[in-house]
Amino acid sequence: MGGAIAAIIILVLIIWIVLSCIKIVPQAHAYVVERLGAYQSTWSVGLHFKLPFVDKVARKVILKEQVVDFAPQPVITKDNVTMRIDTVVFYQITDPKLYAYGVENPIMAIENLTATTLRNIIGDLELDQTLTSRETINTKMRASLDVATDPWGIKVNRVELKNIIPPAEIQNAMERQMKAERERREAVTRAEGEKKASVTVAEGKKEAAILEAEAEKQSAILRAEAEKEKSIKEAEGRAEAIRTIKQAEAEGIRLLKDAEASGIRMVKEAGADEAVIRLQSLEAFKAAADGAANKIIIPSDIQGMAALATSVKEVMTK
Numbered sequence: 531m532g533g534a535i536a537a538i539i540i541l542v543l544i545i546w547i548v549l550s551c552i553k554i555v556p557q558a559h560a561y562v563v564e565r566l567g568a569y570q571s572t573w574s575v576g577l578h579f580k581l582p583f584v585d586k587v588a589r590k591v592i593l594k595e596q597v598v599d600f601a602p603q604p605v606i607t608k609d610n611v612t613m614r615i616d617t618v619v620f621y622q623i624t625d626p627k628l629y630a631y632g633v634e635n636p637i638m639a640i641e642n643l644t645a646t647t648l649r650n651i652i653g654d655l656e657l658d659q660t661l662t663s664r665e666t667i668n669t670k671m672r673a674s675l676d677v678a679t680d681p682w683g684i685k686v687n688r689v690e691l692k693n694i695i696p697p698a699e700i701q702n703a704m705e706r707q708m709k710a711e712r713e714r715r716e717a718v719t720r721a722e723g724e725k726k727a728s729v730t731v732a733e734g735k736k737e738a739a740i741l742e743a744e745a746e747k748q749s750a751i752l753r754a755e756a757e758k759e760k761s762i763k764e765a766e767g768r769a770e771a772i773r774t775i776k777q778a779e780a781e782g783i784r785l786l787k788d789a790e791a792s793g794i795r796m797v798k799e800a801g802a803d804e805a806v807i808r809l810q811s812l813e814a815f816k817a818a819a820d821g822a823a824n825k826i827i828i829p830s831d832i833q834g835m836a837a838l839a840t841s842v843k844e845v846m847t848k
Contacts, residue, residue, distance in 0.1 A: 628683030
């Protein structure tokens with residue numbers, strides 16, 4: 531009975547030893563293996579076997595990018611202002627062997643290296659430059675840390691300044707400066723608004739004056755056109771009146787001539803001589819002179835007719 535238990539114990543030990551020699555490396559990991567205390571190999575992802583009691587996994591390394599946030603570090607600027615700055619470092623292990631044997635505590639080494647590098651960079655900048663040159667500081671720190679950590683199998687991908695904390699009196703002065711700047715911008719904005727309002731009012735008055743002048747101009751043009759049309763109509767009326775008068779005069783003359791011709795014809799038909807005809811013409815002329823016509827056409831032979839009338843009068847008086 532005791533032998534069976536011992537055999538079972540031995541079998542369990544053998545199984546345990548065999549299982550302990552089987553290792554599976556997960557994704558984004560690497561194992562540093564030592565044999566009898568010396569570096570043997572680096573296992574990558576997959577299934578691996580080691581010799582019992584001879585080989586051992588000395589270091590399990592994570593190959594993913596990692597982030598470490600360091601506590602605020604006191605630094606002094608070029609103009610002797612002490613401030614506190616905390617940094618964030620993004621790094622990745624590229625060589626597990628160098629990472630395992632390059633430095634005793636890689637994270638502490640990176641933290642101390644970050645602090646000294648930050649002090650060197652900030653020492654060459656003034657306070658205002660420090661507050662406005664984050665990207666420049668980040669770039670310089672990343673380049674310096676990347677070179678320094680190469681022997682440790684570490685690659686620094688990015689360095690960021692998380693917080694820049696100036697002294698309390700500097701913060702108060704900055705707040706007063708920002709308040710004064712806001713008040714100045716407010717005054718400038720108010721002045722620009724008043725200026726734009728004044729310009730808008732002036733432009734409105736200008737446009738109103740222009741529109742008023744334009745309206746007066748149009749009114750004057752319309753009045754002139756109305757006066758012109760009135761004058762044209764009056765002139766047309768006077769011309770029409772003169773035309774009517776002339777037509778009436780012409781009609782009177784035509785009727786007079788027709789009557790004279792008719793009288794002469796009747797006299798001739800009655801057998802009157804030349805003297806009687808002239809006398810009849812003179813009487814017709816007298817009748818025409820007593821009419822409403824304001825103009826009288828005197829025949830060219832009026833003198834002969836007058837002589838004839840005188841002769842007739844002398845004959846009648848004897």
